[in-house]
Amino acid sequence: MIEIPDVVLGCLSAGTLAALVLGGGLWRSRRRGARQSAELTALNAALDGAREEADAARAQRDAARAESAAARAETLTAEALTAEVAHLARQRVPATATHAAHPHVRVPGPLDDAVAGTPLGDALDEVQAAVLTATAQERKRVDAAARAGMRGATRDIQAGLYRLQDVLRGLQEKYDDPELAQVLFALDHENEQSLRRAQVTAVVCGAWVGLAREESHLVEAVTGGQSRLVGYHRVKVHHHLEPGTALVSHAVEPVAIIVAELLDNALRHSAPDTDVVVNLERVPSGVAVTVDDYGVGMAADERARAQRMVAGTEAILLSELGDPPRMGLAAIGQLTRRFDLSVDLSSPSPYGGVRAVLLIRNHLLSHIDPVEQPPAASTPRSTRTAAAPAAAATPVNGHSHASSAADPTAPDAGARTHGTARPAGSAPASVPASGTRGAGTGPVEDAGARSTATAGTEPSTAATPDADPRDTAGTGDPLGSGDPNDPGPHDSGNPDEDTLPQRRRRARGRATAATATAPPARTPEESAAALGALQAGTAAARSEADSEGNDPR
Amino acid sequence: MASAPSSTSGLRRPGSGPHLPETARELVKILVAGPFGVGKTTLIDSVSEITPLHTEEHLTEASVAVDDLAGVRDKTTTTVAIDFGRISMPGGVVLYLFGTPGQERFRSLWNDIAYGALGALVLVDTRRIDDSFDVLGLVEETGLPYAVALNTFPDSRSYTEEQLRTALDLEPGTPMVACDARETNSSIDALLALVQHLIDRTA
Amino acid sequence: MTGRRTGRPLVPAYLSTGGVARPARACLERLTVLTGTGEPAPPALPAAQHALLDMLGDGSLTVVEAAALLELPVSAIRVLADELLGRGLILSRPPVPVAELPEPDLLKRVADGLRALKH
Numbered sequence: 065m066i067e068i069p070d071v072v073l074g075c076l077s078a079g080t081l082a083a084l085v086l087g088g089g090l091w092r093s094r095r096r097g098a099r100q101s102a103e104l105t106a107l108n109a110a111l112d113g114a115r116e117e118a119d120a121a122r123a124q125r126d127a128a129r130a131e132s133a134a135a136r137a138e139t140l141t142a143e144a145l146t147a148e149v150a151h152l153a154r155q156r157v158p159a160t161a162t163h164a165a166h167p168h169v170r171v172p173g174p175l176d177d178a179v180a181g182t183p184l185g186d187a188l189d190e191v192q193a194a195v196l197t198a199t200a201q202e203r204k205r206v207d208a209a210a211r212a213g214m215r216g217a218t219r220d221i222q223a224g225l226y227r228l229q230d231v232l233r234g235l236q237e238k239y240d241d242p243e244l245a246q247v248l249f250a251l252d253h254e255n256e257q258s259l260r261r262a263q264v265t266a267v268v269c270g271a272w273v274g275l276a277r278e279e280s281h282l283v284e285a286v287t288g289g290q291s292r293l294v295g296y297h298r299v300k301v302h303h304h305l306e307p308g309t310a311l312v313s314h315a316v317e318p319v320a321i322i323v324a325e326l327l328d329n330a331l332r333h334s335a336p337d338t339d340v341v342v343n344l345e346r347v348p349s350g351v352a353v354t355v356d357d358y359g360v361g362m363a364a365d366e367r368a369r370a371q372r373m374v375a376g377t378e379a380i381l382l383s384e385l386g387d388p389p390r391m392g393l394a395a396i397g398q399l400t401r402r403f404d405l406s407v408d409l410s411s412p413s414p415y416g417g418v419r420a421v422l423l424i425r426n427h428l429l430s431h432i433d434p435v436e437q438p439p440a441a442s443t444p445r446s447t448r449t450a451a452a453p454a455a456a457a458t459p460v461n462g463h464s465h466a467s468s469a470a471d472p473t474a475p476d477a478g479a480r481t482h483g484t485a486r487p488a489g490s491a492p493a494s495v496p497a498s499g500t501r502g503a504g505t506g507p508v509e510d511a512g513a514r515s516t517a518t519a520g521t522e523p524s525t526a527a528t529p530d531a532d533p534r535d536t537a538g539t540g541d542p543l544g545s546g547d548p549n550d551p552g553p554h555d556s557g558n559p560d561e562d563t564l565p566q567r568r569r570r571a572r573g574r575a576t577a578a579t580a581t582a583p584p585a586r587t588p589e590e591s592a593a594a595l596g597a598l599q600a601g602t603a604a605a606r607s608e609a610d611s612e613g614n615d616p617r
Numbered sequence: 618m619a620s621a622p623s624s625t626s627g628l629r630r631p632g633s634g635p636h637l638p639e640t641a642r643e644l645v646k647i648l649v650a651g652p653f654g655v656g657k658t659t660l661i662d663s664v665s666e667i668t669p670l671h672t673e674e675h676l677t678e679a680s681v682a683v684d685d686l687a688g689v690r691d692k693t694t695t696t697v698a699i700d701f702g703r704i705s706m707p708g709g710v711v712l713y714l715f716g717t718p719g720q721e722r723f724r725s726l727w728n729d730i731a732y733g734a735l736g737a738l739v740l741v742d743t744r745r746i747d748d749s750f751d752v753l754g755l756v757e758e759t760g761l762p763y764a765v766a767l768n769t770f771p772d773s774r775s776y777t778e779e780q781l782r783t784a785l786d787l788e789p790g791t792p793m794v795a796c797d798a799r800e801t802n803s804s805i806d807a808l809l810a811l812v813q814h815l816i817d818r819t820a
Numbered sequence: 821m822t823g824r825r826t827g828r829p830l831v832p833a834y835l836s837t838g839g840v841a842r843p844a845r846a847c848l849e850r851l852t853v854l855t856g857t858g859e860p861a862p863p864a865l866p867a868a869q870h871a872l873l874d875m876l877g878d879g880s881l882t883v884v885e886a887a888a889l890l891e892l893p894v895s896a897i898r899v900l901a902d903e904l905l906g907r908g909l910i911l912s913r914p915p916v917p918v919a920e921l922p923e924p925d926l927l928k929r930v931a932d933g934l935r936a937l938k939h
Binding site for chain 3: 635636637639641643644645646664701703704706707708710712713733735801802805806808809812813815816819820
Binding site for chain 1: 827828830833835836837838840841842843847867868870871890892895898
C-alpha cells in the first residue's frame with residue numbers, strides 16, 4: 065500500500081498531464097475538421113488551395129482549443145485526479161485484493177471512463193496490478209508457512225500413530241481372548257483411519273508419504289488402502305492380474321494412499337447400501353486400477369475441477385481446499401505428480417456414478433514369486449491362475465482400460481477383462497527392487513534404552529559382559545509383591561567377579577491376584593464368561609486351591 | 618531373533634512340511650523358556666521337524682523414516698516372537714515346543730502359553746544368569762514342573778554345579794543339565810531330563 | 821527371512837474377518853487340529869477363509885500353526901476356522917485334555933519318542 069502514492073506521484077508530472085489533455089483536444093477537433101472539409105468539398109471541390117486553407121483553419125482552431133483545454137487540465141489535476149486516486153485507494157485496490165481470493169468479486173475501473181487507456185489510466189491500472197501481484201505473493205508465502213507448520217505437526221502425529229499401530233498389532237498377536245481381540249481390531253481400524261488423515265494432510269502440505277515399504281504385491285497395496293476406510297465392507301476388489309504382479313518399493317505407499325482416497329470419494333458419494341467396485345487389470349502401459357461407484361456422478365464442472373486437482377498440475381493452496389478442507393483429491397494430485405502415476409476421472413461410470421482410473425505404468429511394476437511369498441491371506445485371489453502361460457494371452461487390442469471406460473456395454477468386471485488381456489511382451493518386468501529393504505531398515509536407535517530391544521542382539525550382548533545388567537530385559541520385580549525381604553534379582557552379583565547373582569525361589573501362585581482368574585480353556589461357556597482384557601486365564605488361579613503343588617496341567 | 622533360521626518358505630509349499638502326520642492323535646506341549654538371546658529358537662530348531670514358526674515378527678526392521686530430509690527415524694516397538702516347533706513321534710504323539718521369553722511384562726501371554734503344558738525347560742546363559750530369574754519365578758508361580766538347561770557358550774565361565782544351583786536357588790529335585798542348543802542330541806538330552814523328571818513326579 | 825515379509829504389514833488382520841474377533845460358535849484352542857473335509861470351496865468364499873481352506877487342503881494343522889503360516893493372529897484364525905466349520909468345509913479336533921496329571925504312559929511315550937530322535 066505504501067507504493068501507491070509513489071506511483072501516483074509519478075503520474076503527476078505536469079508535462080505528462082498537458083500532453084494528455086492536448087491529445088484529447090486534438091482528437092475532438094479532428095472530427096470537426098472532417099465535417100468542415102466535407103462542406104468545402106461540396107462548395108469548391110476543384111480548388112487546390114482549399115485543403116491548405118482548411119488545414120490552416122484547423123490548425124488555428126486546434127491552437128485555440130488546446131489553449132482552453134490546457135486551462136481546463138489545470139482544474140482537472142486538482143479535482144478529478146484526486147478523485148481518481150481516492151477511488152483507487154477506497155474502491156479499486158480493496159476490490160482487487162478481494163478478487164484474488166474470490167474471483168466473482170468485480171473490480172471497478174476508473175471514475176471517469178475517459179481516463180481509461182490514457183497514461184493516467186495505465187498508471188492507475190499498474191497500481192492495481194502491483195497490488196494484485198503483491199497480494200498473491202503474500203498469500204502464497206502465508207500458505208507455504210501454514211503448510212510447513214502443518215507438515216511438522218502431522219509428521220509427528222503420523223510417527224506416533226505408527227508406534228501405536230505396532231503396539232496394537234503386538235497385542236493382537238499376544239492376547240487372543242476374543243473380547244480383547246475384538247477391541248484390538250476396532251482400535252487398529254480406528255488407528256488406520258487416523259493415520260490416513262494425518263498422512264494425507266502431510267502429503268498435501270508437501271511432505272513425503274512418511275513410510276518406506278518394501279516391494280509388495282499390488283493387490284496388497286489396494287487392499288491395504290481399502291482397509292483404511294470406515295466403509296471397507298462395501299468395497300469389492302476384483303483381481304484380474306497375473307499372480308505376483310507387484311509394485312516397486314517406492315510406489316507401494318503412494319498407490320495405497322491414492323486407492324484409499326479414490327475409494328473414500330466413491331464411498332461418500334454413493335448410497336451406503338451399494339458396493340464400490342475395484343478392478344485390477346493389465347493394460348498395455350501398465351496396470352489400471354478402476355474404481356466405480358453407484359452414486360449419482362459428478363456435474364461436468366465438478367468433474368473438471370476434480371480432474372485438475374488429481375492431475376497435480378496446479379499449486380495447492382490450503383486456503384482453497386474449503387472448510388473443512390477437502391484433502392483427498394489434493395493429496396492424489398501431489399502423489400501423481402511426484403510418482404509418475406496418473407488418475408483419470410474424465411469418463412462417467414457405466415453404472416451411473418463416478419469412475420476413477422489409476423494408471424500405474426510399467427516402470428513402477430515388479431514381480432514377486434507368489435508361491436515363495438504369497439500376498440496377505442485377506443487379499444482377493446486372482447482370477448488368473450499362476451500357471452497360465454503368458455504366450456497364450458490374446459494379443460492386446462490396444463484399448464486401455466482408461467479409454468474403454470466410457471464403454472457402457474461393459475457393465476461387469478468379467479466382461480471388461482477380455483479387452484485387456486496382458487500382451488505377451490508386457491509381462492511385468494522383473495525389476496530388481498533397488499529400494500527393497502533398503503530404506504527404513506536402519507539400525508534401531510536407543511536399543512539399550514528399551515528393554516525389549518535386546519531381542520536379536522545376542523552377539524553384542526555377549527560381547528559386553530560387563531554391561532549394566534539393569535539394561536537387560538525384564539529385570540527387577542515389577543510385581544510389587546510387597547515383600548520387603550525379597551531382594552531384587554540384581555542385588556547381588558557382577559558376572560565379572562566370581563560371585564554369581566543370587567535368585568530367590570518363588571512360591572507357587574503368588575502372582576495370581578494381579579492377573580485373571582479364568583482358565584484359558586476355550587469351551588464356549590468359558591469363552592463367553594471370559595470378559596476383560598487379561599482374563600485369558602492363569603493356571604495359577606487354580607493352583608491357589610491346590611497348594612499341594614500337584615500340577616493340574 | 619538373531620539365531621532364527623533363515624527360511625520358512627518351504628513350509629508354504631503345498632504337499633510338504635507343515636502339515637501334521639495322518640497318525641497324529643495326542644498333541645502335547647512343552648515350554649522352552651528363557652530370556653532373549655539365550656538360544657530358545659536354536660534349541661527348538663535343532664529338534665523340530667518343521668522350521669520353527671513365529672506367530673509374530675519383530676517390527677524393528679520396518680522402521681519408519683517419517684522425514685527423510687531431517688533423517689528422523691521412527692523408533693518402532695520391538696515385539697516378542699513366540700516361536701514353536703514340532704516333533705511327531707511314533708504312536709501318534711505330537712510334541713510341540715513353545716519358545717517363550719517368560720518376562721513379567723508378558724505375564725498374561727505366559728499364562729495362555731503355559732496352559733496345558735507338561736512342563737518347562739528353562740534355558741540359562743551362565744554369562745547372564747540373572748536374566749533367567751524372571752522366567753524361573755514365573756514358572757514356579759504357575760506351578761509348572763521344570764528342568765534347567767545351561768546353554769553353554771564358548772566364552773562361558775565355568776562354575777561348579779553347586780555354585781549354580783545355589784545362585785538359581787533350585788530345589789534339590791530340579792534337574793539341571795548342560796546343553797549346547799545347536800546340537801540335536803544335546804537338546805534332546807535336555808528335553809529328556811525334563812520328561813524323566815515329569816515321570817519321576819508321577820511315579 | 822525369505823518368504824516372510826519383514827516390514828509393516830499393508831493389510832491389517834481385521835480385514836481377514838471383516839473386523840470380527842468373536843467366533844460365533846466354539847472357541848478353538850491353540851492346539852486344536854483343523855482338517856479339511858475335501859469339500860470344494862464355494863465360489864463366494866471370503867478371501868481369508870479361502871486361504872485357510874487351501875492350506876488345510878494338503879493336511880491337518882493346529883490353530884497356532886495355521887496362524888503362523890497365514891501370518892494372522894490366533895484370534896483371526898479362530899474366527900475363520902469357525903466359519904469354515906459352520907460351512908462344513910473343515911473338521912476340528914481338540915488337543916488332549918490336560919486337566920489332570922499327565923498319564924505316565926504318555927510321558928513314557930514322549931521319552932521314547934525323544935530317544936528315537938537321537939543319532
